[in-house]
Amino acid sequence: MNPEVNEQKLHDLLNRAIVDFGGASIAPLVVIGDRLGLYRALAHEGPATSRELAERTDTSERYVREWLNAQAASGYVQYLPASGRYGLTPEQTLVFANDDSPAFFVGAFQTSIAAGRIVDRLTDAFRTGEGIGWHEHHHELFHGIERFFRSSYTGNLVQTWIPALDGVEAKLQAGTRVADVGCGHGASTVLMAQAYPQSQFIGFDYHPESIAAANERAQEAGVAERCRFEIATAKNFTGDNYDLVTVFDALHDMGDPAGAARHVLSKVARDGSWMIVEPYAGDRVEENLNPVGRAYYAGSTMICTPCSLAQEVGLALGAQAGEARMRDIVTGAGFSRFRRAFHTPFNLVYEARP
Numbered sequence: 001m002n003p004e005v006n007e008q009k010l011h012d013l014l015n016r017a018i019v020d021f022g023g024a025s026i027a028p029l030v031v032i033g034d035r036l037g038l039y040r041a042l043a044h045e046g047p048a049t050s051r052e053l054a055e056r057t058d059t060s061e062r063y064v065r066e067w068l069n070a071q072a073a074s075g076y077v078q079y080l081p082a083s084g085r086y087g088l089t090p091e092q093t094l095v096f097a098n099d100d101s102p103a104f105f106v107g108a109f110q111t112s113i114a115a116g117r118i119v120d121r122l123t124d125a126f127r128t129g130e131g132i133g134w135h136e137h138h139h140e141l142f143h144g145i146e147r148f149f150r151s152s153y154t155g156n157l158v159q160t161w162i163p164a165l166d167g168v169e170a171k172l173q174a175g176t177r178v179a180d181v182g183c184g185h186g187a188s189t190v191l192m193a194q195a196y197p198q199s200q201f202i203g204f205d206y207h208p209e210s211i212a213a214a215n216e217r218a219q220e221a222g223v224a225e226r227c228r229f230e231i232a233t234a235k236n237f238t239g240d241n242y243d244l245v246t247v248f249d250a251l252h253d254m255g256d257p258a259g260a261a262r263h264v265l266s267k268v269a270r271d272g273s274w275m276i277v278e279p280y281a282g283d284r285v286e287e288n289l290n291p292v293g294r295a296y297y298a299g300s301t302m303i304c305t306p307c308s309l310a311q312e313v314g315l316a317l318g319a320q321a322g323e324a325r326m327r328d329i330v331t332g333a334g335f336s337r338f339r340r341a342f343h344t345p346f347n348l349v350y351e352a353r354p
């Protein structure tokens with residue numbers, strides 16, 4: 001053993017790497033279980049042997065048996081040795097089998113698997129410094145992001161984030177006009193349209209495929225007459241005098257967030273508000289060296305930073321930009337007020353006023 005190597009520290013590091021190796025290895029299996037309805041079949045029809053689950057889901061028993069054991073070893077599924085069956089606890093159901101639960105986490109796995117598809121392209125980008133546009137990812141990424149973020153919005157947006165803004169909830173309840181910029185599949189827009197039936201919502205995103213999906217989501221939710229979506233960038237979206245402009249988990253993805261901020265200022269009413277939701281981050285790197293920061297820095301390297309670098313200016317804030325940086329950008333664009341209105345372990349919610 002090299003005398004400079006501390007054996008205990010080496011073991012600790014390897015143990016950590018083994019846990020992470022298991023996590024990386026289980027991720028594709030989470031996506032497969034979600035696609036094939038394996039979790040949902042356990043949740044809705046109760047514990048099953050591998051044969052019973054394969055019959056319920058019209059899948060091959062041998063694959064299902066191996067999948068179940070990998071899930072049980074991960075703590076994602078419960079093994080019941082007395083009956084040889086596998087089941088889901090109420091908590092496992094919320095995390096893996098219920099799309100509408102604020103704890104639903106499958107979208108996160110879907111996102112990291114989808115982002116990993118660009119590993120060759122990204123390796124080259126590290127050498128060249130070139131960007132990779134949002135639209136250049138596999139479509140699984142757009143669905144994964146939608147489901148991952150929707151959980152957070154389901155649990156927080158209407159309950160705590162909007163009430164934390166100055167007078168915004170009352171305006172939404174009375175009836176107002178809202179622009180949701182960088183809306184993706186419209187998860188936030190549709191949730192707001194459902195909660196505030198007197199108000200009108202328009203979502204904008206530069207990505208045509210996302211806008212088509214968002215319009216479908218509004219139809220499915222029965223809110224299409226007051227919630228629609230159009231292709232536009234954050235610097236050319238249309239309309240005027242919005243009482244509320246929102247940008248959910250998208251400002252740091254933009255090439256020119258300062259230009260976007262200036263455009264928002266020109267579109268928001270004089271007594272209106274701009275709500276900016278960003279991933280939780282401290283201002284200093286050392287504040288973000290924790291499990292949440294780790295996931296965000298990794299996602300930022302694969303998704304957010306290349307997305308920004310692919311656009312004009314290419315500021316590449318990254319997903320861990322922090323409050324001080326955001327304040328500089330927003331107030332530098334001419335907003336007179338900027339404050340942190342709320343935060344959760346995953347999100348920062350800012351309010352900017354003209």
Ligand SMILES: C[S@@+](CC[C@H](N)C(=O)[O-])C[C@H]1O[C@@H](n2cnc3c(N)ncnc32)[C@H](O)[C@@H]1O
Pocket residue numbers: 134135145146149150181182183184185186187188204205206207210232233234235247248249250253254255307311
């Ligand atoms: C991480 S996703 C968030 C989507 C959505 N707001 C949500 O919370 O589910 C970032 C979104 O920003 C969009 N985007 C990136 N740059 C943009 C720009 N310059 N103008 C408009 N949309 C942009 C992407 O197309 C993508 O849909």
